[in-house]
Amino acid sequence: MSSLKTLARSLNLSITTVSRALDDKSDVSPTTKLKVRDAARRFNYQPNAAARSLRKRKADAVAVVLPAGASQIGLGALLSMLFEASHALAADGLDLMMFTPPAGEAELNTLQRIVDGRRADALILVRTERRDARVDFLAERGIPFVTHGRTECATPHAFIDGDGYSGFCDATKILAGLGHRRIAHIGAPSTFTFAEHRLQGWLAGMREAGLPTENLSAISTPNETGAFAAAQAMFQRESWPTALLCASDAMAIGAMTAVKQAGLEPGRDVSIIGHDGLLSGQFTDPPLSTMEIDADTVGAKLAVMLLRRLGGTDVRDLQTILPVRQVPRMTHGPAPA
Amino acid sequence: MSSLKTLARSLNLSITTVSRALDDKSDVSPTTKLKVRDAARRFNYQPNAAARSLRKRKADAVAVVLPAGASQIGLGALLSMLFEASHALAADGLDLMMFTPPAGEAELNTLQRIVDGRRADALILVRTERRDARVDFLAERGIPFVTHGRTECATPHAFIDGDGYSGFCDATKILAGLGHRRIAHIGAPSTFTFAEHRLQGWLAGMREAGLPTENLSAISTPNETGAFAAAQAMFQRESWPTALLCASDAMAIGAMTAVKQAGLEPGRDVSIIGHDGLLSGQFTDPPLSTMEIDADTVGAKLAVMLLRRLGGTDVRDLQTILPVRQVPRMTHGPAPA
DNA sequence: TTGACAGTCCGAAACGTTTTGGGCAGCTTG
DNA sequence: CAAGCTGCCCAAAACGTTTCGGACTGTCAA
Numbered sequence: 001m002s003s004l005k006t007l008a009r010s011l012n013l014s015i016t017t018v019s020r021a022l023d024d025k026s027d028v029s030p031t032t033k034l035k036v037r038d039a040a041r042r043f044n045y046q047p048n049a050a051a052r053s054l055r056k057r058k059a060d061a062v063a064v065v066l067p068a069g070a071s072q073i074g075l076g077a078l079l080s081m082l083f084e085a086s087h088a089l090a091a092d093g094l095d096l097m098m099f100t101p102p103a104g105e106a107e108l109n110t111l112q113r114i115v116d117g118r119r120a121d122a123l124i125l126v127r128t129e130r131r132d133a134r135v136d137f138l139a140e141r142g143i144p145f146v147t148h149g150r151t152e153c154a155t156p157h158a159f160i161d162g163d164g165y166s167g168f169c170d171a172t173k174i175l176a177g178l179g180h181r182r183i184a185h186i187g188a189p190s191t192f193t194f195a196e197h198r199l200q201g202w203l204a205g206m207r208e209a210g211l212p213t214e215n216l217s218a219i220s221t222p223n224e225t226g227a228f229a230a231a232q233a234m235f236q237r238e239s240w241p242t243a244l245l246c247a248s249d250a251m252a253i254g255a256m257t258a259v260k261q262a263g264l265e266p267g268r269d270v271s272i273i274g275h276d277g278l279l280s281g282q283f284t285d286p287p288l289s290t291m292e293i294d295a296d297t298v299g300a301k302l303a304v305m306l307l308r309r310l311g312g313t314d315v316r317d318l319q320t321i322l323p324v325r326q327v328p329r330m331t332h333g334p335a336p337a
Numbered sequence: 338m339s340s341l342k343t344l345a346r347s348l349n350l351s352i353t354t355v356s357r358a359l360d361d362k363s364d365v366s367p368t369t370k371l372k373v374r375d376a377a378r379r380f381n382y383q384p385n386a387a388a389r390s391l392r393k394r395k396a397d398a399v400a401v402v403l404p405a406g407a408s409q410i411g412l413g414a415l416l417s418m419l420f421e422a423s424h425a426l427a428a429d430g431l432d433l434m435m436f437t438p439p440a441g442e443a444e445l446n447t448l449q450r451i452v453d454g455r456r457a458d459a460l461i462l463v464r465t466e467r468r469d470a471r472v473d474f475l476a477e478r479g480i481p482f483v484t485h486g487r488t489e490c491a492t493p494h495a496f497i498d499g500d501g502y503s504g505f506c507d508a509t510k511i512l513a514g515l516g517h518r519r520i521a522h523i524g525a526p527s528t529f530t531f532a533e534h535r536l537q538g539w540l541a542g543m544r545e546a547g548l549p550t551e552n553l554s555a556i557s558t559p560n561e562t563g564a565f566a567a568a569q570a571m572f573q574r575e576s577w578p579t580a581l582l583c584a585s586d587a588m589a590i591g592a593m594t595a596v597k598q599a600g601l602e603p604g605r606d607v608s609i610i611g612h613d614g615l616l617s618g619q620f621t622d623p624p625l626s627t628m629e630i631d632a633d634t635v636g637a638k639l640a641v642m643l644l645r646r647l648g649g650t651d652v653r654d655l656q657t658i659l660p661v662r663q664v665p666r667m668t669h670g671p672a673p674a
Numbered sequence: 675t676t677g678a679c680a681g682t683c684c685g686a687a688a689c690g691t692t693t694t695g696g697g698c699a700g701c702t703t704g
Numbered sequence: 705c706a707a708g709c710t711g712c713c714c715a716a717a718a719c720g721t722t723t724c725g726g727a728c729t730g731t732c733a734a
Binding site: 002044045048049050052053054066075082083086087090091095096097098100102105113115116117118119224225228250253254256257279280282283284285 | 339381382383384385386387388389390391396403412413416419420423424427428432433434435436437439442449450452453454455456560561562565587590591593594597616617619620621622
């Protein structure tokens, strides 16, 4: 609508001066600044984003590509984290833009469009996988990024992650301490880093407690439906587990339904513990025992890390693992006699 | 990284020809096109988004500003709709960008930055309110947009919406037909259009069934916690409702917890019906009766409407109200004796 | 009186595209 | 052979910013 040219003409000033006035540069007189700012407000002036980022060679934006099947795998928690991050980024004048990869297109292509098309100055990667091609790609391009979740990629990178390993190890030992011996684990596909960590945590806990893990491990799609099916299969066998550790709350909720359908009572006959501290876990029957990252501002922390990365901090100094805290509710208790 | 200039130099061609070759224009020889495309691939050429949209005077992007408290009010369903929409938009070369309004900043400001800064060619508005300042703003600016949900704004605009009125009216009559007389409604704040429609649908159903509505209506924040509190209050009174119509599934789940805590059995002592057809509703105990929009592709429909709007179709021809279908599960049944 | 200097302002170039309006060969057609 | 046409290519302008390198006034000190 209105450009610097419009403003300049209406004020009998040069484009240069208007631009510098709006940028509060020192070589513009205070009175001129006032007049310019006033006119800008009257004209609803808003700098053209394209022109600005073309000239400044930066987009003043951070991008995140939401994983394709995101609506399947509970995106709610992820999203509130991104909201937080966006607020912290806004303080530095950075917009957070979320992209959704077109149906046919690989997520990597979307990433390439963003990176090589210079649409963003930095990226946030969510839902990392152990071998994550996105990390390799971004590292090769040399664009700053922070991942939410670790990877096993060769090149070190900035990340923030919860200590799922310890969380699941602790939970396992708590259950063992309650007398459980057959503690099962329903995990997400182990291509996801978080899934692998939680699995390993469970394995470690079992080992420390001196318990066998044979036939006590299952993998399912990380949502209610998948875990429901996995749990159902477990409870059709002759000797079922007395405790169930699920990689996420959504999965725990699905598993709980299967437990009930098998005629067993969650919290008494079968203990169930999830992960995420989801709000909806407070409203299951009985309320779901779970664990969650012991920090109320993961998103903000992530944003700060990204800003420091943009400021040149070495990636090796930007690797945060946050403790995981147990949130006991009603779905776990002593092993049945 | 690599620009048209780089490519042109490496091929001994002009920038013009390279640009036109990549655009598959007819005045470039087939062999040249091949060579250019090959080089572009080798160089990982990706047009600079800023330069392109500056020159073309369009951003090839559609923006949506996610409502501030979105993580509170179930964003999951919304998001999967937006995913769908993005896929349909991608077919026309449009990116879907989601923005989150910075903490302090009003949502309208973010909108202004996007619109006046020319960051998007069109907008999607979600979670409409009855008097929605965003609609007025966009209408005044003359930028194409489609809202998800109706408004009561004076200027007509393109929208897609579910027929919440009929859905709730139908559900009410179904419950009345099952012998219920005290059918309560827990609604969301009636500034939200969807909340008002659902409330009015319930009122109409009660009227048609000849039932009184006094003391049977409550308003709460549209999540589990809010509806839990609202329902709890209802069941502390001497004569409680035998049926509960909740404005959303999340609210129904919260209400169900309150019902159980009051020592009543959902589906037998108290019927509960929600709205949204959420996946998690299949995993409550008992599974939640609900209703949902009778179309599997609301997002895609929305995208098509937006594309037609961009193509110049009149807004009056772009107003879709989709039927709502009842999804009976186990939380409703005959009124208790 | 001169030179330096601060305080204001501005012209022009640049960012990387797309698009306009040609130009130059080589053919075909009359 | 001239005129017209087709096929291929290109220079230059434009999009709206930011920024570099001055330029012009006055003021102050020497």
